[in-house]
Amino acid sequence: MLKQIAISELRLGMYIHEFCGSGIHHSLWKNGFLLQSEQDLQRIYDAEVIELWINIRRGIDMDTCAVNTQPVSIPDSQATTVATMAEEISHAVTLCMQSKAAIKRMFADLRMGRVIETGQVTELVTRISESLQRHPDAFISLARLKASDEYTYMHSVAVCALMIALARGMKLPPQLIQDAGVAGLMHDVGKAAIPVAILNKPGKLCDDEFETMRGHPEAGAHMLHGNPLFSARVLDVCLHHHEKFDGSGYPHKLSGSQITLFARMGAICDVYDAVTSDRPYKSAWGPAEAIHRMAAWKGHFDEKIFQAFVKCVGIYPVGAxxxxxxxxxxxxxxxxxxxxxxxxxxxxxxxxxxxxxxxxxxxxxxxxxxxxxxxxxxxxxxxxxxxxxxxxxxxxxxxxxx
Known part of the structure; x- marks a missing residue:
């Protein structure tokens, strides 16, 4: 019997049947194999695999994992200095200001047809990741306090932080954690193609305006296509962060495993920050209320990933x-x-x-x-x-x- 799992669920003793859309050389594993060595597990991490199929009749399943079949611990290369909440908030305020300014310039450059300064993207993601390592609550909680007229830019910053925290909580390898941050930072870049009057409209969008807004995922993927900094995973989050697990999302009405792991992560992070932020036409929900309501939306999110997300931000997040x-x-x-x-x-x-x-x-x-x-x-x-x-x-x- 075959079962699809995320890389974070892979354990020694599982029988790997097939890799899903990874950069690994499939010819090396074409006949399938029983995962028995930490060296092979390390090679799979290094190949940046995200998801794979296992055969639970020929190897162990998640439910039967023994204590000694834990995944290899791959250290995150980011800073590990610990800070108090108050100390990190003081750093996070400056970082939020700088991140907002950088995203604002990026959107302006894209509207003018200029090329994005890719080095700045990498530096921002690294600095946000370092902040989360010093204290996991400070930056994420602070980024939620954006004013309604800051939403377009600060939303990208907040989703970047949430994606990093979620990827780290799911024990993804360091390169995938970095990629998750880049995907979060760039997920709404297509809004640079949307008229500012629609983005900042204080009231509800009319049908034509809403249809224009729904075009931002495809616009974003088109903007990033061909840029070597942005992996296929980043483009996929741009394109599919509004897909829903039950197939009712857009733009392609994907469902279940048709939606990649990163896009499923992006959908959760995007919605959480959106509903906990003040908007020109809607007041924010409290963070605990948001978690409670999102948990009740059956079919909207991947439930396993949502549970991992709750472990990152809390049942009662900071500010509740x-x-x-x-x-x-x-x-x-x-x-x-x-x-x-x-x-x-x-x-x-x-x-x-x-x-x-x-x-x-x-x-x-x-x-x-x-x-x-x-x-x-x-x-x-x-x-x-x-x-x-x-x-x-x-x-x-x-x-x-x-």
């Missing part, structure tokens, strides 16, 4: 307003490295007395007496405004990326 069992209300300010249910929460209000209380960070993994999250809360329900300044330490009510 939550109520604790103790009656205190606060904002999630940092994730726990190993537990999705025990983040750090900055409490500031009592739902029992309906009064503010002294600011206090509660580490739910170590709280004494024990406390836990019992619900997501809507800031509007309590009349709270600009609560993101509590966890970020930045001033409320302004753009931080100008």
């Amino acid at each position: 307003l939550v109520r604790l069992e103790s009656g205190r209300i606060g904002v999630v300010c940092e994730q726990h490295e190993k537990s999705l249910l025990t983040p750090k929460v900055m409490v500031f209000y009592s739902a029992i007395t309906e009064q503010t209380i002294p600011l206090c960070v509660v580490n739910l993994a170590m709280a004494l007496p024990p406390d836990r999250i019992i619900s997501r809360e809507c800031p509007a329900r309590w009349g709270f405004r600009d609560i993101d300044h509590l966890w970020s330490g930045l001033s409320a009510g302004k753009s931080h990326f100008d």
